[in-house]
Structures are given as C-alpha cells and as structure tokens.
Amino acid sequence: MPHLAIDATCLPQYDKLDRPTRERLLAATRKFRELSLDALYAHPDLRIRSLPAGQDPRIRTFRISDSWTGVMLAPESGETFLLVHLLPRESADAWAKDQRHDVNTVMGTLERRDAAALEREEARRGAMDRAAGESAASGWDAPTPMRRAAGGSTVLSAPTTTATAPSPPAPASTTSGAAASGAELFAHVSDHELRRLGVDAEIVNFCRSLSTAEELRMWAAALPQDQYEVLSHLADGLSVERVLREVVEPRRPAVGAVATDDYDTAIRHTRERVIVVNDDREIEDVLAGEFNAWRIYLHPKQRDLAYRPRFRGPAKVSGGPGTGKTVVALHRVKYLAEHLPLGGRVLLTSFTNALVETLKRNLGLLVTAELLDDVDVITADKFAMDVVKEVSPEISFWPDHDVRGLFANVAGKHDLPWSGEFLFQEYKHVVMAHGLTTLEGYLDPDARRGRSTPLDVQQRRDVWHAIAEARARMRRTTRLPALELHAKATQLLEERAEKPYTNVVIDEAQDLHPAQWRTLRAAVPPGPNDLFIAGDNRQRIYDTTVSFKQLGITIVGRSYPLRVNYRTTTEILAWANEIMRGQSVAELGESAPEPAGSTRSVLQGEAPELYGAPDEATELAALAERVRRWLADGVAAGDICVATRTRGIRNTVTKELRNRGLPAVVFNAQEDTVTEQSESVRVTTMHSVKGLEFRAIAVVGVTAEALPQMERVTDAEIDQNQHEADLAAQRSLLYVACTRAREWLYVSWHGRPSSFLPV
Numbered sequence: 001m002p003h004l005a006i007d008a009t010c011l012p013q014y015d016k017l018d019r020p021t022r023e024r025l026l027a028a029t030r031k032f033r034e035l036s037l038d039a040l041y042a043h044p045d046l047r048i049r050s051l052p053a054g055q056d057p058r059i060r061t062f063r064i065s066d067s068w069t070g071v072m073l074a075p076e077s078g079e080t081f082l083l084v085h086l087l088p089r090e091s092a093d094a095w096a097k098d099q100r101h102d103v104n105t106v107m108g109t110l111e112r113r114d115a116a117a118l119e120r121e122e123a124r125r126g127a128m129d130r131a132a133g134e135s136a137a138s139g140w141d142a143p144t145p146m147r148r149a150a151g152g153s154t155v156l157s158a159p160t161t162t163a164t165a166p167s168p169p170a171p172a173s174t175t176s177g178a179a180a181s182g183a184e185l186f187a188h189v190s191d192h193e194l195r196r197l198g199v200d201a202e203i204v205n206f207c208r209s210l211s212t213a214e215e216l217r218m219w220a221a222a223l224p225q226d227q228y229e230v231l232s233h234l235a236d237g238l239s240v241e242r243v244l245r246e247v248v249e250p251r252r253p254a255v256g257a258v259a260t261d262d263y264d265t266a267i268r269h270t271r272e273r274v275i276v277v278n279d280d281r282e283i284e285d286v287l288a289g290e291f292n293a294w295r296i297y298l299h300p301k302q303r304d305l306a307y308r309p310r311f312r313g314p315a316k317v318s319g320g321p322g323t324g325k326t327v328v329a330l331h332r333v334k335y336l337a338e339h340l341p342l343g344g345r346v347l348l349t350s351f352t353n354a355l356v357e358t359l360k361r362n363l364g365l366l367v368t369a370e371l372l373d374d375v376d377v378i379t380a381d382k383f384a385m386d387v388v389k390e391v392s393p394e395i396s397f398w399p400d401h402d403v404r405g406l407f408a409n410v411a412g413k414h415d416l417p418w419s420g421e422f423l424f425q426e427y428k429h430v431v432m433a434h435g436l437t438t439l440e441g442y443l444d445p446d447a448r449r450g451r452s453t454p455l456d457v458q459q460r461r462d463v464w465h466a467i468a469e470a471r472a473r474m475r476r477t478t479r480l481p482a483l484e485l486h487a488k489a490t491q492l493l494e495e496r497a498e499k500p501y502t503n504v505v506i507d508e509a510q511d512l513h514p515a516q517w518r519t520l521r522a523a524v525p526p527g528p529n530d531l532f533i534a535g536d537n538r539q540r541i542y543d544t545t546v547s548f549k550q551l552g553i554t555i556v557g558r559s560y561p562l563r564v565n566y567r568t569t570t571e572i573l574a575w576a577n578e579i580m581r582g583q584s585v586a587e588l589g590e591s592a593p594e595p596a597g598s599t600r601s602v603l604q605g606e607a608p609e610l611y612g613a614p615d616e617a618t619e620l621a622a623l624a625e626r627v628r629r630w631l632a633d634g635v636a637a638g639d640i641c642v643a644t645r646t647r648g649i650r651n652t653v654t655k656e657l658r659n660r661g662l663p664a665v666v667f668n669a670q671e672d673t674v675t676e677q678s679e680s681v682r683v684t685t686m687h688s689v690k691g692l693e694f695r696a697i698a699v700v701g702v703t704a705e706a707l708p709q710m711e712r713v714t715d716a717e718i719d720q721n722q723h724e725a726d727l728a729a730q731r732s733l734l735y736v737a738c739t740r741a742r743e744w745l746y747v748s749w750h751g752r753p754s755s756f757l758p759v
C-alpha cells in the first residue's frame with residue numbers, strides 16, 4: 001500500500017487554501033493510504049500526471065481542485081510519495097520543471113534545488129568568463145530564487161533562512177570572478193573538504209563564485225537544503241571539523257552506505273523536513289494547522305541530543321531564550337518513554353503549573369496515549385508533596401510569605417540582633433541549600449561560603465538555635481513550606497530501595513533550589529540517562545544559586561549548548577541582549593559560560609517599540625492603543641500578552657483595558673493554563689510569562705521604581721552577595737519577559753525608565 005509523506009516546506013502554502021480546497025486536499029491524501037498503486041494512478045479525480053518527456057521522471061502532479069495542484073515526488077522504488085508543494089494550477093508545471101530532487105551522497109537526505117536558477121547562473125557566469133577581461137564592472141544579476149523558488153513558502157529547517165519574506169537583494173558590484181579577485185567566500189575550504197561535507201560538484205563549483213555570506217543567503221531557497229546549511233556554517237566561520245561533527249555526522253545514516261538512487265529510504269531519513277504521516281488523524285493534524293513545527297523540525301543538533309541512546313550520566317542542554325531547549329526535552333521524553341524497561345516511568349518536570357500543562361499538551365501531540373501513561377508531567381513541588389503525602393496524607397503547603405513571618409516572630413521573641421529576613425535568608429540559602437541537619441554542619445567553615453555577612457562561632461550558634469526553633473514550630477503544624485517538603489521527600493526517597501522513576505527530565509532548571517534538586521536526584525537511580533536537564537542561567541529569575549558538584553550531579557563532558565533561536569526575531573533578540581550586556585552569568589552546573597551573543601535568530605521582523613510616557617494614565621492609554629492596533633492588524637487576542645512587574649499593576653492594566661472595551665483577562669501561571677485558545681489578551685506578571693511565548697508582548701510599567709523593585713532585593717547590609725544576586729534576578733526578569741515575544745515587542749514606562757533598559 002502506498003504511503004504519503006509531507007515535505008514540511010510546503011505547509012505555509014496550506015494557509016493560503018480556502019476551506020473547501022483544504023477538504024479536497026485531505027480527501028486526496030486519504031486516497032494515498034486507501035488505494036493500491038494502480039488504483040491511485042488510474043483514479044479519475046486525482047489525475048496523477050508525469051511531467052513532459054525530458055523532465056524529472058520522478059515528479060508527478062495531481063489535482064486538488066480546478067484551481068489548485070499538488071506536486072509530489074513519486075520514487076521509482078518503494079511506495080512512499082512525498083508531497084513537495086501546493087500551487088495554483090497554472091504555475092505548478094513550471095515550478096516542478098525547475099526543481100530537482102537528489103539524495104545527498106554523504107548525509108543520505110533528500111534535498112531539493114532550483115536546478116533551473118542554478119543553470120541560468122552557471123550560463124551567466126560562463127558568458128561572463130568568456131567575456132573575461134572586458135568588463136568586471138557589469139552589475140551582478142541579482143538572483144531571484146529566494147523569492148521565487150520559495151513559492152510563497154519559507155524554508156524553516158535551515159537556521160539561516162528567514163520566516164519573513166527576505167528583502168530583495170541589493171545589487172552588488174561583484175562579478176563571477178570572485179575567486180579571481182581573491183574575495184572568494186570559501187577560499188579557506190578545499191574542494192575535497194567540501195565534498196566530505198556532502199557538498200556536490202555542482203554546488204562546489206557554484207559556491208566558488210560567492211564572495212560574501214549575504215550573497216550566499218540570497219541563494220538559500222535555490223540551494224539543496226543540507227548543503228546550504230553546511231555552507232552557511234562555514235561562512236559564519238565554523239571550522240570544517242566542527243561542521244562535520246555538528247551538521248553532517250548527526251544526519252549521516254547510522255548504518256549502511258548511502259544509496260543515491262534509493263529515494264524511498266532518503267525520504268524517511270530526512271527527518272528535519274519530512275513527516276511521514278501514519279494515519280488520518282496525523283494527516284489532519286498536519287494539514288489542519290494543529291501542526292507544530294517542532295514536532296518534526298528538529299535541528300540535527302537537537303535531534304542528536306534528544307535521541308541519543310545513552311548518556312553515561314546526567315546531561316545538560318543550555319542555550320539562550322527560544323533555542324529549543326523545551327523542544328529537546330520533550331523529544332527526549334519521547335525517546336526515553338519509547339525505550340523504557342518493563343515497569344519503568346519517566347518524570348518530566350518544570351517550574352509552574354502553566355508550564356507543566358503546556359508540556360503535557362505538547363507531549364500529547366508527540367507521543368501516543370499509551371506512552372503518555374508511562375510519563376508523569378508535574379512540578380517538582382507537586383512531586384515532593386505526593387511523596388510526602390504517601391506517609392503523611394494530612395500535610396499541606398505553607399506559603400513562603402507566611403514562613404517569613406514566622407522568622408520575624410522568632411527574631412523578635414529572642415531580641416536577636418538580626419532581622420527575621422536575615423534569619424530566613426540564612427535558613428533558605430545556607431541551611432536548606434546545603435541540607436544541614438546539625439549545628440556542627442552549620443559551624444563548618446565551608447557551610448556559609450558565598451555569604452558576605454561574617455558570623456563568629458557564637459553568633460552562628462545563636463542563629464542556628466533561632467532557625468532550629470522556627471523549624472520546630474513548623475513541624476508542630478500539618479503545613480510544610482516547600483523547602484521542608486523537599487527535605488522530607490528526599491529523605492523518604494533515599495530510604496526507598498526502588499526509586500519511582502527510570503529517568504527524570506527537567507525543564508526551566510535554572511530556578512530550582514538545591515532542596516528541589518535533591519528530591520529530583522533521589523527520585524531516580526544514578527546511572528546512564530538518569531537526569532536530562534534543560535535550562536539557561538541568563539533567565540534565572542529567583543534568587544538561588546546551585547552547585548551541581550555539591551549535589552552530586554556530574555555533567556562534566558555532557559553539557560551541550562544550543563545556539564539557534566527559533567522564537568524571537570533578530571531585532572528583538574539583539575535589543576533584549578543589551579539588557580544583559582556586561583553581566584557575568586555563571587553557567588548552570590559549573591560548565592564554561594557561553595560567550596554573550598553566541599545565539600542567532602532565524603527570524604526577522606520589526607524593531608521593538610519603546611515608549612516613555614509622562615505619567616501612568618498616558619502610559620495605559622498608549623498601551624490600549626497599541627493592543628487595539630495589533631488586533632486591527634489581525635493578531636488574535638490570545639496571541640497577545642501584557643506583562644507587568646507586580647500583581648497590583650497587572651490588575652490595574654486588566655481593568656483599564658476592559659474599561660476601554662478591549663478583551664483582557666488576568667493570567668496566573670500557577671493556576672491557569674495557556675493550552676486553551678483564549679479569546680482575550682492575557683495580562684500577567686513577568687514571573688508568570690517565564691517559559692511561554694506569544695506573537696505580541698507588551699512589557700509595561702518598566703520604571704526606575706519597579707525594576708529593580710528594592711523591597712524584593714536583599715539589603716546590602718544583610719548580605720552583599722545576596723543583594724547582587726537579587727538585583728541580577730530582577731534584571732533577568734525583564735530579559736525573560738522581553739524574549740517571550742515572537743514577532744512584536746512593545747516596552748513602556750512612565751517617569752524615569754528602569755536602569756536595566758537599554759534606552
């Protein structure tokens with residue numbers, strides 16, 4: 001029975017089809033699964049046709065409707081058809097005639113090139129060479145393929161392509177004699193090396209004419225996709241060995257040689273661009289817009305990490321905002337769930353309930369319901385609570401702000417020279433962070449490393465006794481603060497011979513407290529594939545620092561940075577990076593920090609819009625106007641989010657937008673989910689947008705008073721280091737909020753702007 005695969009580069013075209021045409025396409029794709037090969041070719045409605053003699057014999061067109069045509073690749077061997085494009089009937093044949101599909105000789109992937117455009121360029125250069133010496137000044141005939149061959153669609157898998165229409169190339173005075181002029185872009189790479197990297201003879205020859213990375217980019221849509229990626233990395237300055245290791249090797253077939261005439265195998269092997277649909281639901285999902293690019297568009301680096309059979313111990317994926325860490329974590333869970341031993345279970349955890357709900361929904365799109373049964377997707381706190389409740393069902397959470405009150409009470413009662421806040425900080429960042437259970441442990445000179453307020457031995461004794469009293473009072477109730485809950489859960493888990501999980505996957509790992517890490521560490525037996533950690537310390541918005549070494553989590557040699565941002569436009573990312581300029585950020589887990597600016601974005605768009613209002617009322621009026629314009633431009637209300645520094649401002653903004661007739665709701669990441677389509681603009685705090693993304697984000701109230709909000713920053717007199725860590729966390733908060741935007745970012749303030757703002 002034939003199979004249908006879909007080349008994802010044609011999916012943006014799907015958006016252009018009207019509903020009846022979409023339904024007809026769906027009906028047509030169903031026939032590929034239901035009919036035999038002969039019946040398919042003979043089907044009167046489908047009208048499958050070859051191109052005229054002399055053109056690619058593998059290409060077929062089929063009728064979707066009177067005005068739309070599908071173009072597919074029908075391999076001579078095997079029965080897998082690949083849908084490569086959806087085009088208006090009158091342009092389908094011409095497009096198909098120009099394209100050529102080949103199997104990459106090194107990577108075994110199926111690639112498409114605009115053969116006609118490349119031939120024309122070759123002919124043009126030949127003509128110019130013949131006229132060599134006469135004029136080197138003839139203007140470079142700006143190539144059109146980027147605009148044309150894309151056929152209105154965009155190529156999403158190559159990180160250097162753009163998802164918005166590229167601007168027309170500016171005419172350059174370059175001639176085909178780039179090599180001769182000594183300005184050849186790839187002069188440093190030999191033909192032999194290019195061939196090793198899977199660049200074929202035609203493209204080797206072609207790329208010798210290029211002199212700048214910009215020229216290369218203009219040809220993106222005409223060049224075979226994987227070869228283009230190789231060339232763009234070389235153009236960015238990566239070494240041949242590194243491109244081999246990071247781009248070529250992960251794509252190479254695991255076993256066997258590449259058979260360049262086996263298209264069927266190549267289609268199935270091209271996992272970054274091709275989705276082989278297995279059932280009607282999947283076809284409908286893919287075609288009906290339920291499709292999420294990340295389900296198949298894994299960059300080879302992402303795929304290598306997610307689907308690696310074995311890490312010898314804990315492994316960590318880091319990378320700036322939007323680099324696909326969560327996506328990798330989800331695919332890792334898929335791999336682990338598919339390879340579970342009998343009775344095994346996977347824990348996938350993240351920071352807030354909203355994040356966990358989003359993970360759950362996305363995982364549901366990626367794996368079958370059966371596999372989902374073997375995976376728990378919950379916050380670390382919920383997991384700890386479940387463990388403790390098994391032995392003490394009466395236990396409930398004790399919120400942090402109440403716990404602070406308890407320490408204030410103890411400090412007052414004993415008339416201690418330290419504030420309740422100092423005791424709380426000591427409890428949180430020393431006692432609970434190191435899991436100290438004895439006075440001796442607290443007296444150890446190393447215990448307070450990193451704290452800047454010195455305490456002599458007697459003072460330490462006093463502080464210890466005050467903390468011990470507060471903890472004893474906690475134990476007399478049936479409520480436990482999160483940190484105590486984790487300490488208890490860790491103890492219970494360590495006592496158990498059988499651990500509850502086979503693998504633990506942690507997303508948004510940068511904000512976990514050491515007590516939470518200990519619970520997660522104790523939930524899984526140490527060994528291969530035990531912990532898979534995704535996080536980014538630049539996005540740390542809480543005040544805790546973590547030493548993996550102290551927690552017994554060794555990731556040395558298993559730390560992998562991702563560097564391609566798929567979410568945020570280049571313009572927004574560049575602006576947001578300025579918020580962090582000059583900040584030294586320690587990498588999560590003692591690995592070497594990534595150089596700032598090492599992440600690049602695949603998208604381009606508008607620069608962020610900044611507005612400094614004279615007063616709050618004017619700022620709010622301008623926000624309402626901005627939201628109204630987004631809505632008028634066709635951005636759905638559910639794709640818009642407003643982020644504020646505090647809950648109070650969040651509520652004011654929501655009311656204000658509603659008063660002006662705009663749909664707005666309060667969003668709280670601990671209680672709400674973003675999985676359902678919202679008919680309203682979400683208004684939320686900067687803490688609550690962590691890990692999420694929206695097409696349009698407005699970050700408002702970014703005033704000098706709000707960021708940093710000094711009430712939330714530890715007094716330098718209590719602890720200088722903590723003071724700095726708290727300030728850094730607030731700076732990151734702004735960075736996190738701004739990097740949630742996919743296409744539009746609007747930032748406003750009134751009065752004095754925050755010193756964190758690059759304005």
Ligand SMILES: Nc1ncnc2c1ncn2[C@@H]1O[C@H](COP(=O)(O)OP(=O)(O)OP(=O)(O)O)[C@@H](O)[C@H]1O
Pocket residue numbers: 156157293294297298299302319320321322323324325326327328536539565566567690691692693739
């Ligand atoms: N290989 C890819 N191709 C296309 N889109 C991708 C790819 N990887 C991730 N994405 C998309 O990029 C966006 C960001 O991905 P993701 O949320 O996984 O990033 P992240 O690194 O976890 O972000 P953050 O740290 O900012 O929360 C998502 O919309 C995701 O679908």
